Amino acid sequence: MTQPCIICVAITGSLPTKADNPAVPITVVEQVESTQEAFEAGATIAHCHVRDDEGKPTSDPERFAALKEGIEKHCPGMIVQLSTGGRSGAGKTRGGMLSLRPDMASLSVGSNNFPTRVYENPPDLVEWLASEMKTYGIKPEIEAFDLSHIYQAKAMADRGELVGTPYVQFVMGVKNSMPAVKRVFDYYVETVKVLFGEDAPWCAAGIGRHQIELNDWAAAAGGHLRT
Amino acid sequence: MTQPCIICVAITGSLPTKADNPAVPITVVEQVESTQEAFEAGATIAHCHVRDDEGKPTSDPERFAALKEGIEKHCPGMIVQLSTGGRSGAGKTRGGMLSLRPDMASLSVGSNNFPTRVYENPPDLVEWLASEMKTYGIKPEIEAFDLSHIYQAKAMADRGELVGTPYVQFVMGVKNSMPAVKRVFDYYVETVKVLFGEDAPWCAAGIGRHQIELNDWAAAAGGHLRT
Ligand SMILES: [Zn+2]
Ligand SMILES: [Zn+2]
Ligand SMILES: [Zn+2]
Ligand SMILES: [Zn+2]
Numbered sequence: 001m002t003q004p005c006i007i008c009v010a011i012t013g014s015l016p017t018k019a020d021n022p023a024v025p026i027t028v029v030e031q032v033e034s035t036q037e038a039f040e041a042g043a044t045i046a047h048c049h050v051r052d053d054e055g056k057p058t059s060d061p062e063r064f065a066a067l068k069e070g071i072e073k074h075c076p077g078m079i080v081q082l083s084t085g086g087r088s089g090a091g092k093t094r095g096g097m098l099s100l101r102p103d104m105a106s107l108s109v110g111s112n113n114f115p116t117r118v119y120e121n122p123p124d125l126v127e128w129l130a131s132e133m134k135t136y137g138i139k140p141e142i143e144a145f146d147l148s149h150i151y152q153a154k155a156m157a158d159r160g161e162l163v164g165t166p167y168v169q170f171v172m173g174v175k176n177s178m179p180a181v182k183r184v185f186d187y188y189v190e191t192v193k194v195l196f197g198e199d200a201p202w203c204a205a206g207i208g209r210h211q212i213e214l215n216d217w218a219a220a221a222g223g224h225l226r227t
Numbered sequence: 228m229t230q231p232c233i234i235c236v237a238i239t240g241s242l243p244t245k246a247d248n249p250a251v252p253i254t255v256v257e258q259v260e261s262t263q264e265a266f267e268a269g270a271t272i273a274h275c276h277v278r279d280d281e282g283k284p285t286s287d288p289e290r291f292a293a294l295k296e297g298i299e300k301h302c303p304g305m306i307v308q309l310s311t312g313g314r315s316g317a318g319k320t321r322g323g324m325l326s327l328r329p330d331m332a333s334l335s336v337g338s339n340n341f342p343t344r345v346y347e348n349p350p351d352l353v354e355w356l357a358s359e360m361k362t363y364g365i366k367p368e369i370e371a372f373d374l375s376h377i378y379q380a381k382a383m384a385d386r387g388e389l390v391g392t393p394y395v396q397f398v399m400g401v402k403n404s405m406p407a408v409k410r411v412f413d414y415y416v417e418t419v420k421v422l423f424g425e426d427a428p429w430c431a432a433g434i435g436r437h438q439i440e441l442n443d444w445a446a447a448a449g450g451h452l453r454t
Contacts, residue, residue, distance in 0.1 A: 110404070118338045121345070124343075148339065151408065
């Protein structure tokens with residue numbers, strides 16, 4: 001229980017806008033500033049989304065390059081994790097930034113519903129994103145929106161498609177997908193241990209009002225925190 | 228443990244062709260014959276898909292009407308369950324047969340991956356299918372391809388969107404979705420009991436080579452069988 005605590009800070013995310021919350025960092029300069037504050041407060045992983053000039057989510061590799069450079073300069077040693085999530089682009093554009101060779105990248109390995117639409121991660125795209133990550137030596141963070149996604153990570157790892165032991169993030173509290181339920185959270189943790197070993201790292205992200213709840217559960221169960 | 232055993236027979240399914248297996252019943256006449264054999268052997272629910280003249284899966288209400296009529300005539304008292312699954316049609320065509328007022332209809336409540344594509348069940352379509360079933364007094368069989376689908380059924384039931392206590396079918400062994408894993412099966416059963424009560428009915432379907440395995444597990448755990 002004296003493991004150093006890894007704190008993963010999500011910079012901006014793909015959803016909030018300045019209209020929702022004027023404090024949300026949108027430009028790369030604002031994002032680097034906010035990451036640096038989190039880094040100085042102890043965060044070790046920066047989970048990064050970027051926005052275009054209108055504030056909309058994008059997968060633009062140039063934006064990601066600028067953000068990565070800024071974080072590396074101002075937060076030496078911090079682990080940079082770039083998002084390949086589907087809110088920021090479609091198809092292979094979602095992986096256009098992987099040639100930047102970040103330390104980590106997020107990887108969705110299955111499909112599920114979002115509040116108003118299907119979050120589509122077709123098998124061939126998942127395979128391609130994983131193979132790009134392998135090419136560039138990038139460790140994936142598996143985004144587990146449902147239980148089968150943890151098993152899918154195991155199947156991919158067994159086939160040698162992933163770099164290192166899968167690092168799973170449980171995403172809970174998404175409407176029309178997995179709710180934030182403690183017994184499922186406990187089962188997720190148990191599943192990671194069964195599939196990847198007692199010491200396999202994992203983290204948990206609660207969406208919206210579930211964030212604090214999930215952080216409490218994760219802290220108590222030995223997971224990494226996400227803020 | 229002396230509950231009468233409900234056996235659910237899947238007529239034809241949406242995938243096999245005469246080329247795969249010449250014994251697969253494709254025409255409505257063949258389907259009714261094969262259902263009658265199962266009925267006489269003790270099956271109580273007929274889970275029905277239909278094919279067009281070329282043997283391709285279809286959601287054609289006229290085909291479903293002919294099959295339903297044939298089963299009702301030759302298998303008096305058998306529960307007719309029509310499939311609204313996405314292999315047979317897209318969008319609202321999937322529910323075009325619901326006005327036939329079958330006893331039951333299958334209902335997918337979330338999205339997931341299939342071996343080569345995304346099985347898309349967008350939230351607005353799920354809601355529409357459920358509301359049609361409610362309009363026509365049809366009991367849904369919830370197709371649970373993943374754990375969150377059982378929770379989604381609970382959320383829908385709590386909102387009054389489903390007729391009766393949800394009857395959940397676990398679908399396991401689909402590539403790129405949930406594998407046939409005993410510990411997950413056990414957790415599914417536990418989840419149904421936690422959410423819908425100790426006596427809530429459920430059944431399990433193992434895809435392909437997993438069918439016998441899943442039937443063994445279901446028989447031992449008190450679920451309904453699927454053949
Ligand atoms: Zn994380
Ligand atoms: Zn993200
Ligand atoms: Zn069934
Ligand atoms: Zn079916």
